[in-house]
Amino acid sequence: MSERLLAKYSGSVPRYTSYPTAPHFHTGVNCDIYSQWLSELGAGNSLSLYLHIPYCDRLCWFCACHTKQILRYEPITTYLVALRREIEAVGKRIGKGARVTAIHFGGGSPTMLKPEDMVDLMDCLKASFDIADDAEISVEMDPNDLDEPRYDALAAIGLTRASLGVQDFDPTVQKAINRIQTFEQTKSVVDAVRARGVGSVNCDVLYGLPYQTLEGVGRTVSDILSLSPDRIALFGYAHVPWMKKHQTMIPETALPDVTERFHQSTFASRMLLDAGYEQIGIDHFAKPTDSMAIAARAGRLRRNFQGYTTDSADALIGLGASSISQLPNGYVQNMPATGEYQRMVEGDGLAAVRGIELSEDDRMRAYVIERLMCDFGFDFMPLLARFPAGAHDLITEARAFARQNPDDICRVGNTSFTITPEGRPFARTIAAVFDRYLETGAGRHSIAV
Structure with a gap:
């Protein structure tokens, strides 16, 4: 790839997990409009649910998610009261006959939840929605949070897909991004969920991080391949300190330039392809037998706020602070600030503050x-x-x-x-x-x- 093409076509553009993209949402879409759009869903519609847990026990400097660091569990307890209220309110507004085919717990760190809270949250979902027996249930996991009771709770809620953020195993890189996570910790999670019958494991790897080298990226990918995950996401680090202030903790002089980023990406991609994975879109890889690879070959691959997916549901319902819903009528985003989100759902159970109706x-x-x-x-x-x-x-x-x-x-x-x-x-x-x-x-x- 020539330097000229990289310079010409590597400018700043959206990731296109939606269109129109989130910066174009506006406050004209509010709770009343969201309520109306929900009521138009019903018999014959399939639903996908996304639950956002906006808390971590440490803040990774590279992260661009809506989350905050907490040292006590009490804020989570309070937040879950509001989240359950929103779940019930949304469930009541959706017409009878709509069926949930997928549930995704994201964050933040959903695995921070106490085991009993994981089970209670799933019980609330089951009471409010018609959930298909074969629904895919996926959870984003932080190995630093997990223990045997949490693994058992994940099995109890029916976990089918475990998603692990790895980023990079190099200690220098981990220190620079405040994400200390050893290969041994990661392997223990993969072994534990597989021992409990989880059939699919996804690992996320980043390139473009501070102090990363081709050799280091190669070692991380090699370690990941030894775990034989079903899917691997190879993301480029998005440095957006104007939006996420904690990214200012990352020294910009340590970031690879666009040419080095490209070399890291192509080097890692070649390793994954040589290992037998199929490339899915711009940044995912999957075993040929995985449902995502099958969907890609059949032209049925989809893309939403979670990235590439096989989810073909008619509507994606976002639950929790900052969550975004994708409905036939348009997009709706909840209040991002957790305190204000909680105050809003104390009213009529909804917290929509912006969105866009599709033309x-x-x-x-x-x-x-x-x-x-x-x-x-x-x-x-x-x-x-x-x-x-x-x-x-x-x-x-x-x-x-x-x-x-x-x-x-x-x-x-x-x-x-x-x-x-x-x-x-x-x-x-x-x-x-x-x-x-x-x-x-x-x-x-x-x-x-």
């Missing part, structure tokens, strides 16, 4: 951007069938961009638009071509490579 143009561009991020291209006939009113103009945009681009990062034919292998590292940049909101000036983003 037909939004839906069309969201479809195209998702296919670019998942399949590295889109076919014209399905687009025309879904959006007959606007598809011709968008296809004209695609043709114009491909024909005016001298770098062969994408191509256009009679029936499709395709990102070339050389252009795949810049999929986010190419997707941004179809983003009508990007030039409005709202929001800053991480670099694309």
